[in-house]
Amino acid sequence: MRKLAAYTIPFVGLKIGSHGFEYEIGKELFEHFEYEDFNNANLHVDLVLDKKATMMELFFETSGTVNVNCDLTNEPFDMPISGSLRLVVNFGDEFNDENEELLILPHGEYEINIAQYVYEIIVLAVPHKRIHPGIEDGTLKSDVLDKLEELSPKGTNEDNDNEENIDPRWNKLKNLLNDK
Template identity: 65%
Template sequence: MKQLKEFTIPFVGLKVGKHHFDYKIEQAFFDHFEYEDFNSSDIKVDLLLEKKATLLELNFQVSGTVNVNCDVTNEPFDLPIANQFDLVIKFGEEYNDDHIDILIIPHGEYEINVQQYIYELVVLALPSKRIHPGVEDGTLDSEILDKLEELSPKLKDKKEDKEETDPRWNTLKKLLTDK
């Protein structure tokens, strides 16, 4: 996949210490990854890169909203998201990303691209089931909700269950109470 230039950080020219990078993520970013679950997005990424003599520490803070469709009613709504991630970049003989929060890059590298980490942070911040807030508190008025309510199985009262009991069992029930 082609790397986006604005997410490439050339760390060789940076001084030892902390450096801040801010990114505004919109729908075009997810279109680049061919991710079509969002209708739109408005996400802010704060990246703190701390350069040390032998390694780099990156702290990602993601917050914002994504417009998604409800899994129950298919109504679009803005879902707030927030996530954070710490990444340590070390230098070694060859590229190695076997560990979740440690990345080893070859000694000759001079830049790092963070677009994949940002993409994964946003996607993993989403809940597995997206439910419109109006469905949870009962304020959403939707044809789909009305139809679901109409077609849902009705629970019977306990009184009705007692009346529908087969009369042949009544004699056996007396045996339980005649101890």
């Protein structure tokens, strides 16, 4: 847990009002959480802590790039991401983080560790499907892409010709859909 000390904010000494914090995030944070989908990370997190008399509001904004492998070709590339989160911190009898936008800390707490929230913002900002930008614009040259092109089905015109040679029983089934 000592590695995450940089993400601990002692709020008890802060005056009421807004306070800004900045973090540069690398691969170390993800290694701590044993998240291995990123080859590398270069992210910037801006945090505004708005301290009030009985509660706090935390506003997270993150942007930067993560190096991930393409889902189609397994080629590594830098994917730009950005994300945000608003977290309300209240005080109560016991710790409760069941709600994703509300954190309840026990009375008497004097610091908050934000590493988990930074980690979640970044991981959730990455799209489920990671496609290398070179695939979309056609500039990526890869053995995997060449093999996919070679093995892809050819000739959509042939498919239309084959429809005429379909077993007539299937055509009767198609009529069921049209007879409404």
